[in-house]
Amino acid sequence: AQKVTQAQTEISVVEKEDVTLDCVYETRDTTYYLFWYKQPPSGELVFLIRRNSFDEQNEISGRYSWNFQKSTSSFNFTITASQVVDSAVYFCALSEADTGGFKTIFGAGTRLFVKA
Amino acid sequence: DVKVTQSSRYLVKRTGEKVFLECVQDMDHENMFWYRQDPGLGLRLIYFSYDVKMKEKGDIPEGYSVSREKKERFSLILESASTNQTSMYLCAIEFPRAAGYDNEQFFGPGTRLTVL
Numbered sequence: 001a002q003k004v005t006q007a008q009t010e011i012s013v014v015e016k017e018d019v020t021l022d023c024v025y026e027t028r029d030t031t032y033y034l035f036w037y038k039q040p041p042s043g044e045l046v047f048l049i050r051r052n053s054f055d056e057q058n059e060i061s062g063r064y065s066w067n068f069q070k071s072t073s074s075f076n077f078t079i080t081a082s083q084v085v086d087s088a089v090y091f092c093a094l095s096e097a098d099t100g101g102f103k104t105i106f107g108a109g110t111r112l113f114v115k116a
Numbered sequence: 117d118v119k120v121t122q123s124s125r126y127l128v129k130r131t132g133e134k135v136f137l138e139c140v141q142d143m144d145h146e147n148m149f150w151y152r153q154d155p156g157l158g159l160r161l162i163y164f165s166y167d168v169k170m171k172e173k174g175d176i177p178e179g180y181s182v183s184r185e186k187k188e189r190f191s192l193i194l195e196s197a198s199t200n201q202t203s204m205y206l207c208a209i210e211f212p213r214a215a216g217y218d219n220e221q222f223f224g225p226g227t228r229l230t231v232l
Contacts, residue, residue: 009156035220045206045223091158104149104210104221105175108158 002027004094006107013082014115021077021110023092029053032096034068034075039089039109048090051075082114118143120224122207128230135194137227139207147210148190149221150174150182152203159206165190197231204228 003026013019025034036048049059051068059066063080079086089111095104123138139148146167151159151174161174163182171182179201183191194201205228208221 004158006158033220037223043204043226045208045221047220047222050220093159103161103164103174105161106151106159108156 002094002096002103002105004092004105004107006090006092006110008110009108010111010113012113012115015084016081018078018080019082019112019114021079021090021092021112023075023077023107025073025075025092025094027073027094027096029096032094035093035095035104036066036075036077037091037093037106039091041088045091048077079112082112084114084116087112087114118209118222120207120209120222122205122224122227124227125225126228126230128232129194129197130232131198133194133197133231135197135229135231137192137194137205137207137229139190139192139224141188141190141209143209143222144187145209145212146187147212148184149208149210150180150190150192151206151208152176152201153206153226154203162192197229199231202229202231 005024032053034051037045039045056068065078067076089109091109092107093104119142121140129135149164150162153159160176162180165171165184168187181193204226206226207224210221
């Protein structure tokens, strides 16, 4: 069955620290997609990144980087030199095939506090 | 710019009332979704639709129904609101693989519903 686990409920760091948000998933499909979304205090979820199951290459985008490891079913997200504006709830999500299309489930989210 | 609008940001209803939550998109996408977001539980899928007049149950459809009479509009209906339906409701559209995406979702601003 599909499952996404974000074991860290809340993380608090001081500005400029690096922080890693963990995501572990379960799926029986060989074709699936993984996502990270950010939900700032304003409430709207913002798409950050997607990865398909055939592409284990890690990705870096500015201060953000993602480490996808199929061997451990993990898709971790690291923020380097964190800033106050990074304070948000971050959701990891898994999408796999379902009747008529793809179905996405979300983890419970990790709330990140970055203090000045 | 992608636009997903939800009819209200905040809504207060009484137990037993029939509640309509509207979601409208301007991207001509087929796939639309309704989630509810609760602390510690992340986003849970209520219903989704892959096209006009099509609907599929998500993980927690009990107490809800949906309507998709036009492609751009996906309505969530609480037939008889109960206090345990107090939640944040999020509508999303999905960017299709046929257009070169990998099923990432774009969310509306959310409706915070309180049932008294």
